[in-house]
Amino acid sequence: MSVTAAGLRDRLQNGELRGLLVAPIVLFDLLVFVVPFGYLLRISLTERTQRGAFVEGSWSLEAFQYVLSTPTLIDSFLFTLWFAAGVTALSLGISLLYAYAIWRAAGGLRVALLGGVLVSMLTAIVVKLFAVQQLFAPNGVINQGVLATGVIQEPLALINSAAGAVIGQLYIVVPYSVLAIYSVLSSVDESLLDAARDLGAGRLRAVVEVIIPHTIPGLIVAGVISFTWSVGSFAAPLLAGSSAERTTGIAISDLLQQNFDWAAAAAMGLLVATTVFVALAVTYGLLSYTGGGTDG
């Protein structure tokens, strides 16, 4: 078959080449994601230099050696892993509770609860962190409220502390986490719960033994979202945490913009990306193991 312009047009009109419509999106992701990522890898393999960015055309493992032998960078990486694990655990607990509440609610309450998640999801991160600073400050409404009950005598350090970094990060991941769980839960038949209770299970037992197993695919997706985003956290620890909460994201930004050490910044960025991909691979394994799949 000859490839002529007319022949090509005929084939397009007959719809034979409609699959080609994926070309723009594939090309876009190759050029703006895959190629820049490859370039990041290349830069991480150059020699470090005191005089700006990196040494053009050089090959070296120096940047990785530097990252893996500098105590502050290792500490920040380990801290980030702990931080991400803690945020993920809290996020899963909160999101499961809330998604379950949406699922059980009916009518106006359901719309309101769902609306709350969407409003939060659509509030820019910067706006949320700004509000966190106001709400959780020592003289903010939350501390004042708890002080008024007399449970505590001194305001709690809910911002400019590790707690602040965690609260800020939860504000970023929880809405997405709720939606991931709810989208799975919404396909579960509510009469399952009644059936379990008819058979004599208590409320809590019915939920734990009948409902939660059905939400596992949603929990896994929520866990992935919470963990991967927290591994790359930057804004929350910087605005709501103290200087002790130095995540890898902050370290990368400092290396890039303050030290102009692009090779080391690239190596550190790859370390974060690798952590994310390992977490994803493990999750993918878990998903195929439990046999559950989601399209979300």
Next chain:
Amino acid sequence: MGNTDRALRWLFRAGYGTVFLLLVAPVVVVTATSLSATTAVTFPPTDLSFRWYTTLFTRRVWMQAVQNSLLTAGGTAVFSTGLGVAGALGARHLSDRSQIAVSGLVLVPLLVPGVVLGVSLLIFFSRFGLQQRLSTIVLAHALWATPLTFSVMRATFSRFDWQLQEAAMDLGASRLRAFREVVVPNTVSGLVAAAAIAFVVSLQEFIMALFLSGRETRTIPVESWFALRGSLSPLVSVASTLLVGAVVLTLIIAATAIGLERVADDT
């Protein structure tokens, strides 16, 4: 048993009630503090006024930020929706394996932290002297918006009865005309939703924008970020309130187009 159940139910209500309040609190706080009559950012505010709203419109940096945000979000919406529509139409005609490969490639950037993408794009675009431009911020935002427009459009097209298009073509319409007059009107709600979601993603993204913007190309979130790290004034609250307002307005458009529950399910 009855008592434990009742206590449990109240605990459950208190739990989700608290989460609900915390979820909506930021919007309440920024709106309230934006109406401050003084130069202090305090919640709850003591006196109310619109003075900071009028002040914002006289500040060049903030007006520049508003303009940059609208251009970036508009650009991202058009670009990502175009890619998403074409990609979703094309994907229907690929083998299962190719479909998975394409979806995988499109989805991966959504899972890469913004800091890593930001650094990678900054280093890459600097090579060509293209940093600090709005168009590079649009490309960066499209990395996160396109997976969403792509999946919304795939869901939309999978619900469409393609026999209608066949019918139109049997009646003599060309493929293009059948698409324009039969497919588009029936899937326009999905199209609007996809564009709205892309718009919103771009409007509120700021980590990549922080790395990729220069003094002249800061978006509202980036400008707010610098304001937050400097001295605090109710101007940040005003900008934040406008940002939330723009986002909610866009959401309402999307929600009326396809229904609230489907916005949640498709993305």
